Amino acid sequence: MADNTVYRASTTAPVNIAVIKYWGKRDTALNLPTNSSLSVTLSQKSLKTHTTASCSSSYTGPDTLVLNGELEDIQSSKRTQACLQVLKRFRRDVEKKDSSLPKLSDMPLRLVSANNFPTAAGLASSAAGFAALVRAIANLYELPHSPTELSKVARQGSGSACRSLMGGYVAWRAGSAKDGSDSIAEEVASVSHWPDMRALILVVSADKKGTPSTAGMQTTVETSTLFPTRANEIVPKRMAAIEEAIQAKDFPTFANITMMDSNSFHAVCLDSWPPIHYLNDVSRAAMNAVETINRRAGEPIAAYTFDAGPNAVIYYQEKDETSVAGVFRYVLQAVGGWDGEYGAQIRPNERGGLESKTFMTLKAGVSRVICTGVGGGPEQTDQHLVDVGGRPVTA
Amino acid sequence: MADNTVYRASTTAPVNIAVIKYWGKRDTALNLPTNSSLSVTLSQKSLKTHTTASCSSSYTGPDTLVLNGELEDIQSSKRTQACLQVLKRFRRDVEKKDSSLPKLSDMPLRLVSANNFPTAAGLASSAAGFAALVRAIANLYELPHSPTELSKVARQGSGSACRSLMGGYVAWRAGSAKDGSDSIAEEVASVSHWPDMRALILVVSADKKGTPSTAGMQTTVETSTLFPTRANEIVPKRMAAIEEAIQAKDFPTFANITMMDSNSFHAVCLDSWPPIHYLNDVSRAAMNAVETINRRAGEPIAAYTFDAGPNAVIYYQEKDETSVAGVFRYVLQAVGGWDGEYGAQIRPNERGGLESKTFMTLKAGVSRVICTGVGGGPEQTDQHLVDVGGRPVTA
Structure with missing residues (x-):
């Protein structure tokens, strides 16, 4: 009996602007930085990426990402693939512990993403983009990982994306481990600590x-x-x-x-x-x-x-x-x-x-x-950019 | 019997443009730099300062400098005074050794100086200016000091002036002595070594x-x-x-x-x-x-x-x-x-x-x-900017 359900989860994620700058990698594959950095997460009312992650055994073909209405080439994007592979592995671990769960990790992903600001504004959208991607898939897979744990995944997509998984004032600790296990983002103060x-x-x-x-x-x-x-x-x-x-x-x-x-x-x-x-x-x-x-x-x-x-x-x-x-x-x-x-x-x-x-x-x-x-971290939303049939919703 | 002779000596001095930059003093009074620097002396056909130093016991009042037709306030310029005092002391030492020499060190100086390029060009003229001033007075006083010895004097007027006392490729050694005795300029290669x-x-x-x-x-x-x-x-x-x-x-x-x-x-x-x-x-x-x-x-x-x-x-x-x-x-x-x-x-x-x-x-x-x-160092000239009566010559 085939399960043709389209599983969906959606989130928005914010842009962050560093006050101590990230500039320089000590490991280009893992996006490990030469120095720690610190940013202010900006309100999503003005700037955000909205992403829906969906998967279904009815989907055929490889994982896809539609960004601002355009199909992106994510097959040849090492950074995107790195994120997807880690998140699928995390889901597989969850599925192994509970065999009653649907095998989402085996299903193709359809990802749809849109920014609420024009790319032409020249604002780095990759941070919000990868944060939303990781957060949406983590929601879809119902992963138990904390934002700080997920920051290691988002970091592999785009370094500064790790800081967009949290709100307020966020530090990205450079860390020193070769595998990047201690190169993580953490909130140093919440929006409510210094909201003005x-x-x-x-x-x-x-x-x-x-x-x-x-x-x-x-x-x-x-x-x-x-x-x-x-x-x-x-x-x-x-x-x-x-x-x-x-x-x-x-x-x-x-x-x-x-x-x-x-x-x-x-x-x-x-x-x-x-x-x-x-x-x-x-x-x-x-x-x-x-x-x-x-x-x-x-x-x-x-x-x-x-x-x-x-x-x-x-x-x-x-x-x-x-x-x-x-x-x-x-x-x-x-x-x-x-x-x-x-x-x-x-x-x-x-x-x-x-x-x-x-x-x-x-x-x-x-x-x-x-x-x-200053604003908060990613927010889960019921506004899905993929309909129940698995088709992208045009905004 | 009063000697009313107007003693005169004239020189031109070049502009230099550093390729290793002088930026930072370790002693602001002596103009001692934090680091060594190196410059190319530029041809005086395009850019030069022409200075006449004159002195006479018929002159009254303090030392004066007319620069590009304007009387400068050199009495309150510590840098200019530092140069004049050292050069007068050098002359006094020469006079002490040979009592037949006229006592130029006791006579007021009249200095007249002109650039062959507009100040408005925004080119630092202080290097050529102080080099010409020091060189002209050294000529007037018939000082035996080498350009490198004089560079310590010019340096006190304007740091980079010390490099304009020589032609070709000139290094200014930062030195380490507190009194600046080893902070000197020296030619590292002449114009003829690399004239093109x-x-x-x-x-x-x-x-x-x-x-x-x-x-x-x-x-x-x-x-x-x-x-x-x-x-x-x-x-x-x-x-x-x-x-x-x-x-x-x-x-x-x-x-x-x-x-x-x-x-x-x-x-x-x-x-x-x-x-x-x-x-x-x-x-x-x-x-x-x-x-x-x-x-x-x-x-x-x-x-x-x-x-x-x-x-x-x-x-x-x-x-x-x-x-x-x-x-x-x-x-x-x-x-x-x-x-x-x-x-x-x-x-x-x-x-x-x-x-x-x-x-x-x-x-x-x-x-x-x-x-x-690239061009040569200061050149002595018979074109005086002060006439035999001690009056500035209008160009």
Whole structure:
């Protein structure tokens, strides 16, 4: 008697933006990093990946993934295969212990995934993507593993994905074991511990796609003469200091470390051979604006950070909304995004003392904003992207 | 019987552009550097300071300096005073040994100085300026000191000035003595050893003056976490390697070290707190153009380097003139400077494979070029900027 049931489970997973940057692998197959990192998980109201994992003995052919309506080639993606194989093994272990369970591990998977933000925004979606993939399959398979245990799986898909399995403030411990067994993510503070952290993202139009981060970080590991100092000496100190700042909700310290670590990361990129540039004149104008805002305030009330691209992410606390986001809203009133989460409440401030060049460069170079803040981890949902017949649901 | 003679001596002194950068002082009063550096002295046909030192017992009042027609306040310039006091002491020692000599050390100095390039070009003129000042006074005083001995004096005026007292390829040894007695410049190779080194300077219009180098380098020393590695570990290795490359006239090695050291210097600037930015999008377009030219050639035939500003200095060998300078001449045919020394002979090449963005950014951002090359040290001249009556000569 054939069981033709389509088993389904769905989740959403958040984007995270590091304040201590992950840059450099000590093992490229297992995605083991050269240094620990720490990120803030961002609210899923603005940015999330929604993924449904389904399986059925009625499915034929190999496992498939439809991402934003397009069939992805996951057969030749070592990273995706690594995740799927580990999760199927975990399910097999569960099935072995209880023979009454359906043999999901033998059924082909149909995965459907969609982002609620345009890929064109230039935001790294792979973290949310792999976190959602792993979380959805873990839900489908009813795995008993904790988010931290699953973080080892997600890490193999995309390093920073391990940090998107939790909400709030998340550390990825580099670990030292060769097999990666101690390279795990863990929540260092929950959203509720420090809920008023906001993030304003300035989306900067880049004329061309820069160096992909996977290639870039290995160029840095192999060629930057300053990188070992960063990875071995500087980052460990910053990790300890920023965790303390987060526990104490000490924003000025959090801000300074965040900005310094972003600069250190881009410094080792410039010190790579050939040099890697992610920051452009618009990014530097955003840095300058934050410096001006902080100087005016007499203490750091805003912190910029930049990933592998020119977009600025500016952290601030809700109480400083007008002094920080209000200035950017004044400068960038013409661009889209102010109607999103947390955006509507931001009142345009005056110019905030910005130099005319900074003002003009931001105005000309920022194409949209995203108004978000710290948020929770993946959320299970009944909204499935695969129908009961196993067909993708068009959004 | 009063001797009213106006004693005069004149010299020109060159600009130098470092390939291993001086950035950071271990003693700010004596201008002692944290690391050794190495530069190429540039031809004085394009860039020089012309200085006349004069003294006379008929002069009244304090020592004066007229620079480019403007009276400078040298009384409150500790750096200038340091140079003048040491040189007067040297003269006094000479006079003590031979009482027949006129007592020039007791006479007020009138110094007149002029650059053959506009200050607006954004080229650091302090190196040529202090080298010319020291050399002119040493000539006036008929001091027996060698250029290397005088380099200790010029260094107190402006660190990099010590390298402008010699031609060709000049090393400034950081030294370790507290009094700076071993912090000296010396020629590591003469112009004639490797005469076909050319330099194309792309003058980039900066919208505002960036961080002054004296302040900037101390910010780096005090705050950059990556700086100690650069100063203590990386630069010493590069100094040895580039000296070897210069002796062997090995341009590819010379070029790679030059570019890497420029990047390392700007990396520690970015790693400073607050971060220091000298490179802008036009600078990065110049780097990109050099990378493209080198990739096309299959080996490094051009080397960029950037001082404390956005201007690019591009070194190449005369044999590669068309492949390097010719590409820039094609892109920048509309700007001035191609009629200068070495410029007239540069034939416009085709576009050289430059990406359209690089092409457009250079075209929009470079305001003029200077076509120069390696050159000799200071040259004594009979063209005095002070007349026999002690009055400044208007050029």
